[in-house]
Amino acid sequence: MVGLQADEVDALQFRSWLGRHNLDIVAACAALLLTLIVRRFFRSERLRLAPGPRKWPVIGNLPSVMGTTPAHLNFLRLAAEYGPIVRLELGAVQILVISSAELAKEILETQDHIFASRPSNIKAEVAFFGRDLLFAPLGDRFRLMRKVLAVELLGTKRIQQFRESRRQEVLYTVNRIIEEGHGGRELIVEELLQESAFCVLTRMIFNRTFYSTEQYEKEEENQMKNIHKLFSALTAMKTSGIGDSFPSLRKFDLDGFEGQLTKIRVQLDTCLSKIIEQHRHRAAARADPRAESSDFLDVLLCLQTDASHEAHGFPDDDIKALLLDILLAGTDATRLLVVWAMCNLMKHPHVMKKVQQELDDVVGRERLVDESDMKNLAYLGAVARETLRLHPGSPVTVAHVCTKDTQVGGYDVRQNTSAFVNLYALHRDPKLWDNPLEFRPERWLHGELDHKRKEFAYLPFGAGRRMCPGMNLGSLVAHFTLAQLMHTCNFSLPVGMKPDDISLAEKFGVVLSMAHPLKLLVSPRLPPTAYTEQAPLQARKQCS
Numbered sequence: 219m220v221g222l223q224a225d226e227v228d229a230l231q232f233r234s235w236l237g238r239h240n241l242d243i244v245a246a247c248a249a250l251l252l253t254l255i256v257r258r259f260f261r262s263e264r265l266r267l268a269p270g271p272r273k274w275p276v277i278g279n280l281p282s283v284m285g286t287t288p289a290h291l292n293f294l295r296l297a298a299e300y301g302p303i304v305r306l307e308l309g310a311v312q313i314l315v316i317s318s319a320e321l322a323k324e325i326l327e328t329q330d331h332i333f334a335s336r337p338s339n340i341k342a343e344v345a346f347f348g349r350d351l352l353f354a355p356l357g358d359r360f361r362l363m364r365k366v367l368a369v370e371l372l373g374t375k376r377i378q379q380f381r382e383s384r385r386q387e388v389l390y391t392v393n394r395i396i397e398e399g400h401g402g403r404e405l406i407v408e409e410l411l412q413e414s415a416f417c418v419l420t421r422m423i424f425n426r427t428f429y430s431t432e433q434y435e436k437e438e439e440n441q442m443k444n445i446h447k448l449f450s451a452l453t454a455m456k457t458s459g460i461g462d463s464f465p466s467l468r469k470f471d472l473d474g475f476e477g478q479l480t481k482i483r484v485q486l487d488t489c490l491s492k493i494i495e496q497h498r499h500r501a502a503a504r505a506d507p508r509a510e511s512s513d514f515l516d517v518l519l520c521l522q523t524d525a526s527h528e529a530h531g532f533p534d535d536d537i538k539a540l541l542l543d544i545l546l547a548g549t550d551a552t553r554l555l556v557v558w559a560m561c562n563l564m565k566h567p568h569v570m571k572k573v574q575q576e577l578d579d580v581v582g583r584e585r586l587v588d589e590s591d592m593k594n595l596a597y598l599g600a601v602a603r604e605t606l607r608l609h610p611g612s613p614v615t616v617a618h619v620c621t622k623d624t625q626v627g628g629y630d631v632r633q634n635t636s637a638f639v640n641l642y643a644l645h646r647d648p649k650l651w652d653n654p655l656e657f658r659p660e661r662w663l664h665g666e667l668d669h670k671r672k673e674f675a676y677l678p679f680g681a682g683r684r685m686c687p688g689m690n691l692g693s694l695v696a697h698f699t700l701a702q703l704m705h706t707c708n709f710s711l712p713v714g715m716k717p718d719d720i721s722l723a724e725k726f727g728v729v730l731s732m733a734h735p736l737k738l739l740v741s742p743r744l745p746p747t748a749y750t751e752q753a754p755l756q757a758r759k760q761c762s
């Protein structure tokens with residue numbers, strides 16, 4: 219190579235080597251690619267994955283769960299075909315549907331430490347400031363929020379503190395029902411019960427309600443109405459958007475899901491920030507803000523500034539998110555328990571008769587029910603339990619995401635798979651319940667179930683680390699509302715309608731709503747003297 223520099227010689231030698239080995243290189247690349255494909259193929263072949271329907275390219279099993287059939291019914295159908303554990307791919311997201319008590323125990327107890335987290339979720343991230351508890355992944359923030367909620371807000375003493383405001387709100391609703399049903403007018407009680415459940419909670423959270431223009435400043439009343447409107451819009455929206463199933467498409471917001479959530483969040487934020495400022499202002503005017511803490515928001519603002527408490531410095535966004543969680547998780551669940559119980563009582567008049575007889579025996583007809591009576595109303599309690607069995611407000615648990623590769627029921631489960639327990643399926647499983655579709659409150663009495671019922675057969679509040687922290691409050695409010703309604707009112711069906719005509723069909727949505735809300739006729743049941751107790755509206759004025 220006369221006249222060539224050393225590096226030019228190297229380049230020429232390399233080119234000639236390349237020419238000679240061209241084919242070898244292509245073959246090596248192809249072999250590498252093939253190895254990767256084969257390894258991937260064999261890896262998933264080696265994994266023993268749970269059964270499930272055939273997948274479509276890209277969209278996976280989305281067609282199996284799309285449409286207007288409620289998710290728990292789709293899951294029930296899939297369980298009948300593939301068994302108690304079904305694997306689905308919803309776009310890029312892997313999910314497991316669990317439909318037996320044994321496997322529910324495995325997810326919610328034996329492997330609770332692995333399955334107690336939540337997957338990321340656009341709705342929570344956008345509408346709940348990405349800071350709420352319901353959708354919080356497992357970690358220090360989750361533990362702190364859960365502790366604050368359970369100990370500081372929903373402890374027995376704190377719940378007792380709001381006894382009078384609950385009584386006023388429920389009696390106010392009873393009055394409205396009797397008034398609006400006067401003269402044989404047909405009523406959709408469900409709508410009034412939604413407002414009632416919401417206001418019971420807003421009284422505890424902000425010490426505000428939205429019915430009375432006399433008690434509250436107009437601005438405060440409008441704030442509550444606005445929150446109710448925004449909150450209703452939020453709950454009416456679907457739980458996930460295209461960006462949840464296909465994270466790579468999220469930035470395009472193809473279905474406008476994120477844009478819509480952002481609009482609601484901005485308005486909620488403005489409204490909640492104003493209420494927080496008003497509470498701060500009021501607390502600053504008190505001699506000892508702690509001594510006079512009167513509602514949940516006051517309590518949280520006190521913790522925020524208490525250097526000795528671990529919640530010290532809790533950001534405002536965490537406070538807003540926690541309060542929204544209480545409204546979101548508490549309102550519908552409580553309302554639905556009362557609504558489905560009433561529906562079943564109207565469908566089974568002999569059960570209604572027993573409930574009212576028990577109320578007359580325990581309370582009598584000369585006074586109204588008090589929360590302290592609840593412990594003596596065993597039959598009414600059994601009606602509520604049986605209602606939650608057949609109509610659990612959350613028919614499927616919130617998603618529990620698996621934080622590492624594991625096995626469930628002998629099947630391999632990959633990290634980041636979301637598991638849903640179909641509570642509706644467990645509660646109607648003929649292997650666990652005698653005549654599961656029959657509404658029979660008696661099954662809860664006289665220890666009838668003690669020897670028959672299996673563990674994890676009945677989970678209306680979930681189980682494990684993510685079990686509902688509002689169970690006691692939700693049960694108390696729902697049982698008390700039902701007791702007041704059954705004690706003070708006579709309900710009957712519109713002319714020409716028979717109990718058998720009542721439809722138990724369920725509407726598509728996250729919670730278990732009635733597809734055909736019940737229309738009822740109502741009249742007072744007690745002698746007029748029983749209603750002379752301090753009128754609830756007046757009592758609310760004096761209390762504020």
Ligand code: HEM
Nearest residue numbers: 352544547548551552612615616678679680684686688692
């Ligand atoms: C009858 C009424 C209620 C029923 C049937 C009910 C049911 C449930 C269910 C099934 C879950 C999901 C459990 C899981 O993911 O495994 C849940 C979670 C939750 N509930 Fe309730 N609930 C009721 C009332 C309430 C009330 C009144 C509140 C608030 C005061 C509340 C607050 C929550 C919260 C914050 C969570 C999320 C807990 C977490 O992720 O750690 N619930 N509830």
